[in-house]
Amino acid sequence: xxxASGAPVGDSHWPLWxxxxxxxxxxxxxxxxxxxxxxxxxALQNARDVYARRGEAVNLWVVPSTxxxxxxxxxxxxxxxxxxxxAYRHPQFYIAPRGIRIF
Amino acid sequence: xxxxxxxGIAAGEAQAGVRAVAGxxxxxVLGPPMVEYLLRLGDDRLILGHRLSExxxxxxxxxxxxxxxxxxxxxxxxxxxxxRLAGEAxxxxxxxxxxxxxRDGVQFRxxxxxxxxxxxxxxxxxxxxxxxxxxxxxxxxxxxxxxxxLAGVAAKAIKEAKYHLRHTSEWVVRLGDGTPESxxxxxxxxxxxxxxxxxxxxxxxxxxxxxxxxxxxxxxxIRSRWDQVVDDVLQRATLTRPADAAMRRGGxxxxxxxxxxxxxxxxxxxxxxxxxxxW
Numbered sequence: 001x002x003x004a005s006g007a008p009v010g011d012s013h014w015p016l017w018x019x020x021x022x023x024x025x026x027x028x029x030x031x032x033x034x035x036x037x038x039x040x041x042x043a044l045q046n047a048r049d050v051y052a053r054r055g056e057a058v059n060l061w062v063v064p065s066t067x068x069x070x071x072x073x074x075x076x077x078x079x080x081x082x083x084x085x086x087a088y089r090h091p092q093f094y095i096a097p098r099g100i101r102i103f
Numbered sequence: 104x105x106x107x108x109x110x111g112i113a114a115g116e117a118q119a120g121v122r123a124v125a126g127x128x129x130x131x132v133l134g135p136p137m138v139e140y141l142l143r144l145g146d147d148r149l150i151l152g153h154r155l156s157e158x159x160x161x162x163x164x165x166x167x168x169x170x171x172x173x174x175x176x177x178x179x180x181x182x183x184x185x186x187r188l189a190g191e192a193x194x195x196x197x198x199x200x201x202x203x204x205x206r207d208g209v210q211f212r213x214x215x216x217x218x219x220x221x222x223x224x225x226x227x228x229x230x231x232x233x234x235x236x237x238x239x240x241x242x243x244x245x246x247x248x249x250x251x252x253l254a255g256v257a258a259k260a261i262k263e264a265k266y267h268l269r270h271t272s273e274w275v276v277r278l279g280d281g282t283p284e285s286x287x288x289x290x291x292x293x294x295x296x297x298x299x300x301x302x303x304x305x306x307x308x309x310x311x312x313x314x315x316x317x318x319x320x321x322x323x324x325i326r327s328r329w330d331q332v333v334d335d336v337l338q339r340a341t342l343t344r345p346a347d348a349a350m351r352r353g354g355x356x357x358x359x360x361x362x363x364x365x366x367x368x369x370x371x372x373x374x375x376x377x378x379x380x381x382w
Contacts, residue, residue, distance in 0.1 A: 014164070035166050038277065045270050046166035049173050 016065040017043040019050070021057035029061055037062075131209075131356040135193045136312035139212065141253070142202070143309070143355055145185030146213035149203055150233060150363070152178030153370050155220055163224055170270060174231065177263040181256060188252045204374035208364050209357040216299035218354070218363040225278055225285065226292035232271035233296055236332045237303045238264035240325040248318045271335045279340025286341065293337075294345050301350025304329075309355075 014036040020029035032051040037043035043062040052060060071079055087093045133139050155175035162168025186199035197205075216234065221227045243260035248254045278289040304326045313319075337344050353359065374380075 036164060038167070041273060042277075045273065046170065048266075049170040050166055053169070053173055 014038050017047070017062045018065050018068060019043075019047040020061040020063070021047075021051055022059040022061075023057060024057055031043070034065060035062070053080075108220055111352050131358070133309065133356065134193065136309050136316060139309045140191050140313045141185055141189035141192055142212040143214075145182045145189055145199075145202070146211050147217050147234075148178040148185065149182035150213040150366065151217040151231075152182055153366060154174075154217065154219075155227070155231070157221055158194045158227065160321050167224075171227070174263075174270070175268050177260075177267070181263070184252075184256045184259075188256070191252070193352055200374065204371045208359050211354070211357065211359065211363060211367075213354050213359075213363075214299065214302040215351055215354040215360055216302065218360060218366055219296075219299070220362055222292060222295075223288055226290040226295065228271050228274045228278065229289055229292040230296050231267060232275050232336065233333065235264055235267035235271055236301070236329050237325070240328045241320065244320045244325060245318075248287045250317060265280070268332070272332075274343070279337070279342040281321040289340070290342050293342055298348060298351050301347075302352040302354060305350075305352055305355070307355065314347060 010052050014067075015038070017037055017040075018036050019032045021032045022029045035043055035046040035050055037046045040062060044060060047062050048062050051057065083089060113226040139369075152175045155178065158168065158171040158173070160168065162171050182203070183199045189244050190197045190199060190202055216230060219226075219230070239261065242257040242264055245253055245257040246261065248257065275289065278285040280286070304322050306322050309320075310320070335342060
């Protein structure tokens with residue numbers, strides 16, 4: 001059995017929700033932390049009280065933590081290492097023709 | 104004792120050279136109407152804010168502990184602005200701190216509902232819900248008050264009150280429509296609070312005098328909108344609206360329950376133990 005956020009019922013804690021805040025209009029939402037709450041509206045209010053009470057946000061997202069699929073620490077090798085040891089993956093590897101602005 | 108009770112507001116009134124509006128030989132002595140009006144608004148928020156602050160560190164969960172403390176800070180902030188205005192209207196040099204920490208119980212003008220002990224979480228939430236709904240409509244009316252200071256406070260406070268109403272409405276619904284235990288507790292809290300709600304809408308000679316001086320607030324209109332919000336939330340919460348019976352009142356003229364003195368002794372002890380201290 002599970003509740004609205006998909007977390008198992010019977011846990012002594014309310015389900016966990018991840019909170020994302022947007023500092024200004026047009027900026028990306030950033031992960032701020034998490035709150036416990038019984039449902040989405042409740043999570044939004046708790047997120048407001050915990051993470052936006054000092055003017056840190058103009059918008060909030062709350063997402064059931066169970067809805068997030070995360071990579072595991074054991075994935076680190078296969079997932080991320082290959083990106084580091086091949087210099088030719090990076091544009092800086094290539095010699096730019098004279099006259100081209102290099103960032 | 105009777106003499107010292109009449110100091111404070113009465114003394115300020117004498118220095119301001121304004122006639123008291125009310126005060127028979129044995130009745131309460133009230134100050135100039137605008138001072139009294141601002142004290143009523145300010146003291147409601149100061150006392151209720153203090154009650155909420157008592158939850159700090161005792162909330163049912165961390166998130167709600169912070170929510171209750173946030174609301175307490177909102178209310179105490181509003182109280183500071185309103186008491187500052189009251190001090191200015193009084194004109195005897197008392198600021199918001201002097202009014203908060205150096206008046207005695209009989210000089211406080213908050214409605215009785217504000218000073219009642221917190222009870223359980225259900226009682227605290229029900230009271231906050233009933234008061235927040237009242238505040239939203241009151242501030243809405245005061246936005247247009249021809250009193251720059253008060254209209255300014257209203258513009259800021261209405262946003263806070265709207266959030267308090269949203270937060271507490273959701274809780275009333277969850278508790279009322281929750282378990283038999285939570286339903287029973289929150290219905291009992293509603294029944295206990297109800298007899299104190301009449302005072303929120305009562306008007307007396309202070310309101311009449313303020314109307315003659317400056318502005319009128321249509322309390323009947325506020326009451327009917329309050330009724331709508333309360334009925335809607337109670338229905339969603341599967342709670343029964345108590346019947347309107349005899350209403351308790353007295354706070355507006357300084358006749359309080361025994362609970363206010365205990366609250367003030369905690370709230371005022373630091374300021375009175377270290378007069379003039381700053382931190």
